[in-house]
Amino acid sequence: MKALVVSDLSITFQGGSKGFAAVRGVSFDVAPKETLGLIGPSGCGKTTVLRAIAGLNTNWQGSIAIFGEPLRPEVKITGELRSSIQMVFQDPYSSLHPRHRISRILGEPLSVRKVVNVEQHVRDALDQVGLPSTAADRYPHQLSGGQRQRVAIARALLLKPKLLLLDEPTSALDVSVQAEILNLLNDLKASHGMTFVLVSHDPGVVAHMCDRVAAMRAGRVTGVAGRDDIVRAFDTDRFELQEISGPA
Numbered sequence: 001m002k003a004l005v006v007s008d009l010s011i012t013f014q015g016g017s018k019g020f021a022a023v024r025g026v027s028f029d030v031a032p033k034e035t036l037g038l039i040g041p042s043g044c045g046k047t048t049v050l051r052a053i054a055g056l057n058t059n060w061q062g063s064i065a066i067f068g069e070p071l072r073p074e075v076k077i078t079g080e081l082r083s084s085i086q087m088v089f090q091d092p093y094s095s096l097h098p099r100h101r102i103s104r105i106l107g108e109p110l111s112v113r114k115v116v117n118v119e120q121h122v123r124d125a126l127d128q129v130g131l132p133s134t135a136a137d138r139y140p141h142q143l144s145g146g147q148r149q150r151v152a153i154a155r156a157l158l159l160k161p162k163l164l165l166l167d168e169p170t171s172a173l174d175v176s177v178q179a180e181i182l183n184l185l186n187d188l189k190a191s192h193g194m195t196f197v198l199v200s201h202d203p204g205v206v207a208h209m210c211d212r213v214a215a216m217r218a219g220r221v222t223g224v225a226g227r228d229d230i231v232r233a234f235d236t237d238r239f240e241l242q243e244i245s246g247p248a
């Protein structure tokens with residue numbers, strides 16, 4: 001069974017006389033424990049696709065199935081399915097509540113789900129992402145960008161997701177910190193047996209992380225390439241999105 005199947009997904013934003021078709025018939029699938037990259041220029045619809053899968057945008061057409069379970073746009077995702085899909089956002093500066101301590105940012109989703117021993121879970125989660133337990137007492141502004149993104153990853157992991165949606169998780173970070181976060185994600189993926197969809201506009205990040213990559217342009221998937229093709233594209237220094245092709 002596939003971890004994720006997206007078929008003929010279309011998303012139109014209202015406004016203007018007939019709206020704006022940001023996503024136009026996108027299809028791809030992801031096998032369990034695979035990392036699929038979604039790459040393409042700014043504005044091509046990558047974040048919009050992820051938000052639909054995460055249930056953050058419910059105004060879509062087509063079909064999305066997660067581990068065999070179809071999502072319906074008009075039905076709010078709840079319960080176990082909700083926990084099993086988590087998203088890490090591009091900007092760790094705006095994705096954490098500025099006036100909440102890290103202990104609350106991490107603890108609240110657990111308390112809501114009536115998990116016991118929240119403090120211990122929070123300490124363990126911080127430890128997993130390489131942060132000291134003292135980070136729990138801090139506010140986001142007291143942490144660096146890389147540390148904040150570690151907190152965002154910890155928050156996603158606390159709910160034990162099977163599918164992690166990563167929206168340019170390192171693009172707001174210093175180059176020196178990017179590799180640390182990407183390696184952390186790969187380690188956590190292996191130890192938790194997760195499936196990733198990783199959005200990026202950076203071919204280097206995609207080549208480092210992904211088993212396959214789907215290239216997007218202007219709301220459409222223009223091709224899907226396997227790992228070897230990504231690497232070859234780099235070898236020849238000719239990486240161009242439109243040259244990636246192959247069976248979707």
Ligand SMILES: Nc1ncnc2c1ncn2[C@@H]1O[C@H](COP(=O)(O)OP(=O)(O)O)[C@@H](O)[C@H]1O
Binds near residue numbers: 013040043
């Ligand atoms: N809430 C929205 N309302 C109207 N247009 C939007 C909205 N969100 C995104 N868009 C538009 O949809 C297109 C795709 O956006 P996005 O998915 O954020 O692109 P990407 O993540 O690939 O940079 C862009 O043209 C963007 O301006």
Ligand SMILES: [Mg+2]
Binds near residue numbers: 046047048167
């Ligand atoms: Mg985006």
